[in-house]
Every structure is written in structure tokens, then in C-alpha cells.
Amino acid sequence: MATSGTTLPNAGPATGSRSFLSRLRDGDEIARLITMVFAATVVLITLLLVYELWTNSALARAKFGLHFLVTRVWDPNIDQYGALPFMYGTLVTSAVALLIAVPLGIGAAIFLAELAPPRISDTLQFFIDLLAAVPSVIYGLLGVFIIVPLMRTVIFPGLNKPLGFLPFFKGPSYGVGFLTAGMVLAIMVIPYIISVSREVLLSVPRDQREAALALGSTRWESTWQVVVPFAKTGILGSVFLALARALGETMAVTMVIGNTPTISASLFSPGDSIASVIANQFTEATGDVYLQALVELGLVLFLMTFILNGLARILIVVTTQKGSGVPVG
Amino acid sequence: MSARIKWRRFVSNFMLTLTGLCALVSVSVLFLILGYLVFNGGRSINWAFFTQLPKPVGEAGGGMANAIVGSAKLLMAASLLGVPIGFFGGVYLAEFSGSAVASVVRYAADLLNGVPSIVIGIFAYSMVVLPFRHFSTLAGAFALGLMMIPITLRSTEEFLGGVPRYLREGAMALGASKWRTIATVVVPAAYRGILTAILLALARVAGETAPLLFTAFGNRYWSEGWGQPTASLPVVIFNYAVSPYEDWHRQAWAAGLVLLGLILIINILARTILSRGIAVPRS
């Protein structure tokens, strides 16, 4: 925060009463103006971004309206564009990712926050932070060359034979598809769940755990029935954060999802996500409506992540504040 | 001990072991990735990789010199855009602004930070590619630079704000003006944290692919100046990996190893040596 409440030794009388030019000669005012311009640029850029997304999708929005979100057809040949297959793909892959990542991530966070001695907890957290720094395209490499073959040879047969009667596990499988993309996404979002959940769990006041132990709880009981519920809002926030990340993930998903705008209940089916269709088709878009439909997809993606990130932030702040002040009256 | 207590203790030990397994699995992914990259990419790292241009499609051999140089140019230009805006904006927030304005700027930065990188690419396309009518290094650098702003800004604000009052007051009591105090006392006191954040931001955008797909686009040859499309490591990895050529796959692994190696080294250095004793921003 600004420390500009104190009077400076050489500032002279209060700034309001001096002429603008004389204030300008004072280096501080120039510094203030210059840095203010930079700060304003940030706000400007953000506003400009939203504006550009909005205006560059105008044609498509005018043509399709809100139906855009629920139309299945995406056919550049007849200039018909509907976002439904991509929204479906984005949501399904994200759901699969969360189903895998949330239990694993919360379990790991519990271990790091409640069980591991501080040095081990910090070391492991360091590795988790490194994992979060791995770029998307590297996860894509792993996806294409390791997980896709694994899917074809091990996972598909393993799930399809016993459970193939369920719509989720019907074949055939080409290795790529919703499940593959979901698995890769899961690996990518686990670090976020772990980092935030661990911090949130660490902020739960000691005496909650102690009260539970003092009543004769086992360590697991005190963790699961008292500490985790205390932190549950923040943990939920970490899940929202992970979801926001998963929604916007482009490269790794593009490389393993199959890139066909299909809506299918089967997890082994190839599909497409909002981010990956933009990535694949943007440079090949001919015609204004085509391009603007893709920009509109970008706008949709922006709104989804905007809302999720906002919710996540609120949830996390609420929990870490709760930890520091249970009302005592 | 009663049977019930025995059971509860068993459950407790079992579940806690399970959480340990979760942690182990999560952390070991990092080492798995590194292992695969070293194993598959290690043998393809040679002098040719670093110095030669890509060979025509279908021919074996060649290297990624243009992609490496392209990435370097992109990162350099991105820093020139992103770091000053982030840094001076952070100075404004920490030293000059009122709390209302500060909240707005911070909110904008957080918003920008959360924008998916492909959407940043769309923005850069409309701002830089469309007016000039072709893909360019500049456009790619614009996209990457934007992504560096939020981290730089928040960290600058945080670390400047963490400089203790008495340091500032000491300088001002000697007659230094505010801006001089900031430039000669406050910033030097906070530089390590800020530098760490900048390095981490750089490491993050070094691996970004999506925003480059339709800004810098790609190039099988050297890119002249700043107005031409350019190859970059992440985009080449992507293109090679999804291609049908064995030899390109091999090169993709090698490039992946180089890229990740660089990113991890920057991260490790920034998080350990540079930031001894100070809290480091999470990715």
C-alpha cells in the first residue's frame, strides 16, 4: 500500500495549494505521474482485451445469438457455427480431470499439512511447485507418446471388457479422446489443488485439532472430521481454481483429444474442447464469420474462467480469514 | 484395548498411509516426466540440434537453431514490454496510489492473470497481426509480454511494501525526496524478491505455446528482424509431436528436454538461491 501519508521533508506546503508547474519541477510528482501511467496501462490493456473480444465476435454474435451455445453443428462449409460440441468437450474433460485430481490432491495436501514433518512437507511442496511450472506442451508430449499408447493397450481393454455395457465405457478407442485428455489435465491441475489446500489446511488453528484429540479422536478422525471440514471452503476454492485452469488448457488437450467435434457419452470417444478448436482452426479460418465465431468461443472461455476465478478467490480468502478469527465475545 | 479402538486405530493408520501414497504419486510425476524426457530426448541432443536449421520434410537430421533463437528473441522482447509495465505499475501501487485505485489495478492484473493463454493470443492477433497483416515476432512478444505483467506487478508491489518503514524514514530524514528514496533505498532492498518474480514469470512464458500459434506462427528458416513470423521451441515441439514423422518425434523429445531443463533450472535457481529467506510467489 502507498506510504504517502507522511509529509516529505522537501515537499513544501500541501500539494493542493501549489501550481501544477511548480509541482512538476519536483521530481516526486513526475515519478508519480510516470508510474501512474504504467499502472493505468494495465487497466487499459485489460479493458481493451474485453473490448476486442466483444467487437471481434460481433458478426457471429449477431448471426447466432445465444443459440450459439446450444447448437451442435460446426460446419465451416456452410458457415454454421455452434459451440455445443466444444463446450461439451471442455466440460467432460474437466470433469474427468477433477474426478481424478481432487481425491489425489486433497489426500496429498492432508499428508503435507497434517502428517509430514515441516522439512519434508516443504521439500515435497517445492517439487509440487516445480510440477506446476512444467509447460503444457511438455505434458502434451507425454500425453501423445506415453498415455495414448497406454490407453490403447492397457486402459481401454481394462475398462471396456468389464464395464463396456455402460455408455461411458463403450468402445472403440483410438487412444485419443475425452478420457486421455482428462487424465493429462488431471496431472496438470493436481499441483494447484495441493498447493492451495495445503496452505488452507495449515491455516486451521491448532486448537481445533487439539480439541478433537483431547476428546479421544485418532489422528485420522481429528483430521477428517474436524480440520478438513474447517477448511472446506478454501479447499473448494482450490478446486474452482483447478477447474479454471483446466478449462483454459490448450496444448496438452489439443494433442490428445482427437480434434473431432463430437458429442458422445463414451469417454473413449474423440472430441474437441473450446481451447483446442481455436488452436487448430484459427489460422485456417477463411471468411469473417468463421473467424469471428472462433473469437466468440474465446469470449465464452474468457467468461467461464473469469467467473470461476472470482469465486475461487472469494472462497479461499474467506477460509484463511476464518482461521485467524473465531469470534470470542 | 477394545476391538472398537483397535479398529479405529487401524483405520487411522490406513487412511494416513493412503494420503502419503497420494503425495508420493503426485510428486513422482515430476520425476517420471524428467525421466522420460531424458531417456527419449537425451540421445538426440547434439551439436547439430543447436546449430542447424530444420531439414526439409521427410529428411532425417537437422536441428532447431532457428527455434532456439526465435524463442530467445521472443522472450527478450516480451520482457521489454512486460517487465517495465509490471515493475513501474507495482511501484505506483506500493508508493503513490490510494487504496481505491490500487484495488482496481490489482483486480485488473488478477483478471489478466486468469485469462487463458489462447485468449491472450486472440487479443494479440487483433492488436498486432491484423493491423500489419502478417504474423510477426512482435506479435508473439506482445502476447508473452502481457502474460508477464500480472506476476511482475503483484510481486513488485508486495516486495516494495515489505521494505520496513525505518529504511525509508532514514533516507527521507537525510533530505532525500520520495522518488530518490524509492530508487536508491527501497528498490535495492526489495530487488531480490522482484528479480525472483521476474525470472519465474520468464520461465512461465518461455513454455507457452498457445499464444504463439497465431501471432509468431512459425518459420522453417531464420526470421529476419522483428516483423516476420518466427519459429519458437514450444511451437516446434507441438508441430513435430503431432506430425507423422519418426525423426520429428525424436527431435520433439530433445527439444522438450531442452525447454523443460531450462525452465526447471530457472525455477530452481530463483526459488532457492535468489530468494533465500523470502517468500516466493506461487506459479
Next chain:
Amino acid sequence: MQASPKPGLSVNIVSNVGPVAHGASAPLPMRMTISKVNFYYGSKQILFDINMGIADKRVTALIGPSGCGKSTLLRALNRMHETFHTSRLEGEIQLDGQNILAQDVTSLRRRVGMVFQRPNPFPKSIFDNVAYGLRINGIKGSTSEMVEKSLRRAALWEEVKDHLHKSAYELSGGQQQRLCIARALAVEPEVLLLDEPCSALDPISTAKIEELLVELKNLTTIGIVTHNMQQAARVSDFTAFLLTGQMIEFNPTPQLFTTPSDPRTEAYITGRFG
């Protein structure tokens, strides 16, 4: 100089508490005994050769200046010190003649309960807070009856009986602390330990809890740490005075406060330090 009792189940201490019907030197059973206890955090020694007892169905107070180790000693009695990896206890602490350090800690803590300095109800309803101990220990019987019984014993029932499913955090500080007492009482512990239970509360709530403690001792043995000497004098039957980790004096309360046997005790209770 010290009037330290010898280890064993009963101690020859003159009891001046309550009606004098029993005569001047009837032996009083000790529910817990503490013998030759030394306590360390890492390499730093906190408690030095502590020997004392917690008398059955009486209130025993631990007093002393900040940092004297009284909380550490209290927390050793239900092995809460084990939540810190570097803590180490030497010596013997017995509950009903059995060494607590050799038992299963989960069952021990059901028998020796604790109320903490700051009220710390769980993020659950009032009902679920009190029922927590019952549920995890699988105590059979009507949960709502047992919850009501505990809340009555903690003098909180009338105030919350129509709001049992509201969050515990909607209660005032004093009420939350009585809720914590009810929560601890629900599992019917043989000993109840309270670590400065009133230090975060206003005087009215403090008075209510002090009244409560005097009634509760008929039900359960009580050990209390307090930095408030007047509270110790009002509420307890026996008082132990600690100074820098050593037990200076352990005597029936009226005796310690009117005719202390150690000059350091006298200095503390007359306010010359602490």
C-alpha cells in the same frame, strides 16, 4: 523446604475442605499421581523433578508466573504434549495406579478430558459439537439425552435448548467455553483438565464458569491452570505453585494462601512478582 507428597495412591494431607466431619487427618485418594517428572522441548528442560497428585473429586489448581511450566504440566496429564515432535517426558504419571505413558493414548484421552484457553468449538452445530465425542467413541444410548445431560451440567442447556442445530459460532465467548466444557463432559471423563479456561472471557462469564467448576467436582476430578490467584483461592481445594519449572509448594488451598510454607510462594501470592 517443600511439602511435596510422596508417590502413592493416598497422601496424608490435612483436608480443610467442606465439613470437617471426617476428622483432621483422613487420607485422601489421588486420582492421578505425578512422580519424578522431568520435561524437555528438544534440549531445553521445562519441568524439573515434579512430584504431586490430583485428588479425587476435588479441584486442584496450578498457579505460577508466565512461563513457569504449569500449562506444560497440565498438558502432560493427557499426553497432549505428544503433538509436538520434540517434546520428551521422563518420569511416571499414573491414572488410578496405571502408568498413562504405557497405555493407548486414544483411550486415555477419553478418560482425561481437556478444555482449552480460547474456546474452540468445531465448525458444527451446538448439538454436533457435544455429540462429537459420543459418536467417535461409539457410545451407545440416546445421543440427544446424553447431549442434554451434558449441556445441563455445563449450565448451558436453558440458553441453547431451542437452538441446538445452530452453528456453535453464533454463541458468545462465554457460552462457547461452556459448550466446550459440555463437549468434554459428554464422554464422562474421570478427570477434567482446564487450561486457563477464563483468560479469554469477560468477568461475568468467568464467574459463571467458576460456579460451574465448584459444582462439577462432585462429578469428576478437576485440574485447572490459572494465572489468576484469586480464582485459584475461590475455586480450588488444593493448589500447586510452580516457579521456573519447579514445584515450590503443593498444599490445601486455604493453607497455601494463608500460611504458605515457602517464602517464594508468599512473595508470589502477595504480588511481589509475577
